[in-house]
Amino acid sequence: MADDRHRxxxxxxxxxxxxxxxxxxxxxxxxxxxxxWRPLSSNERQAxxxxxxxxxxxxxxxxxxxxxxxxQEWFDAYDREHLVPNDDAxxxxxxxxxxxxxxxxxxxxxxxxxxxxxxxxxRLRMAMKVPAPAWPIRAGLHLSLKIRARILRHLGRPRTxxxxxxxxxxxxxxxxxxxxxxxxxx
Numbered sequence: 134m135a136d137d138r139h140r141x142x143x144x145x146x147x148x149x150x151x152x153x154x155x156x157x158x159x160x161x162x163x164x165x166x167x168x169x170w171r172p173l174s175s176n177e178r179q180a181x182x183x184x185x186x187x188x189x190x191x192x193x194x195x196x197x198x199x200x201x202x203x204x205q206e207w208f209d210a211y212d213r214e215h216l217v218p219n220d221d222a223x224x225x226x227x228x229x230x231x232x233x234x235x236x237x238x239x240x241x242x243x244x245x246x247x248x249x250x251x252x253x254x255x256r257l258r259m260a261m262k263v264p265a266p267a268w269p270i271r272a273g274l275h276l277s278l279k280i281r282a283r284i285l286r287h288l289g290r291p292r293t294x295x296x297x298x299x300x301x302x303x304x305x306x307x308x309x310x311x312x313x314x315x316x317x318x319x
Contacts, residue, residue: 147195148211154189155208158182158201168278170285216260226261248274 158181165173182201189197198204230249237245247266250258251274258265265271300309 150192150194151189151196152208152211152215154185154192154194154197155204155211157188158185159205159208168282170282170289212256216256218260218262220262222260223262226263244270251275 162173162178162181178201182204186197198207230246233249234242234245237248241248247270250263250266251271253261253263255265257263300311302309
């Protein structure tokens with residue numbers, strides 16, 4: 134079971150913690166497989182799995198599958214069985230959607246809801262009670278992301294300075310912050 138510091142709701146089963154952990158591995162890897170500017174190396178895929186496995190171990194999450202392939206199989210089986218319509222999850226989705234819509238460029242704002250919905254697969258849309266957008270929206274988003282990947286692959290230049298070298302500027306931290314300065318005082 135997860136460590137008490139990570140368990141404000143004591144009735145959350147270990148499998149739910151494991152599912153959230155698996156989401157951090159499986160979903161980004163699949164997204165990058167589909168829309169990344171280059172294929173991930175086997176070392177990158179394995180490093181992602183090992184990082185999250187260690188994170189889960191430190192949180193005392195039990196039953197973490199022994200390999201990335203096993204984790205993906207477990208994730209898919211859990212998803213098929215448990216990803217069902219749920220009012221509470223739909224409420225969280227609506228709040229998350231509002232955050233995502235705030236980042237949609239003005240030109241695309243009228244299509245914002247449909248674009249967010251197009252990022253979801255059919256099973257997630259069903260569970261979140263989100264209607265499927267029209268097929269041209271889904272196809273257009275897919276095509277745009279594929280084109281973006283090709284442009285980055287052939288015309289993009291590697292960063293010469295890490296993305297957050299000068300700190301991270303957000304609405305909450307308008308002067309930026311260094312990630313090393315966050316967290317409880319030692």
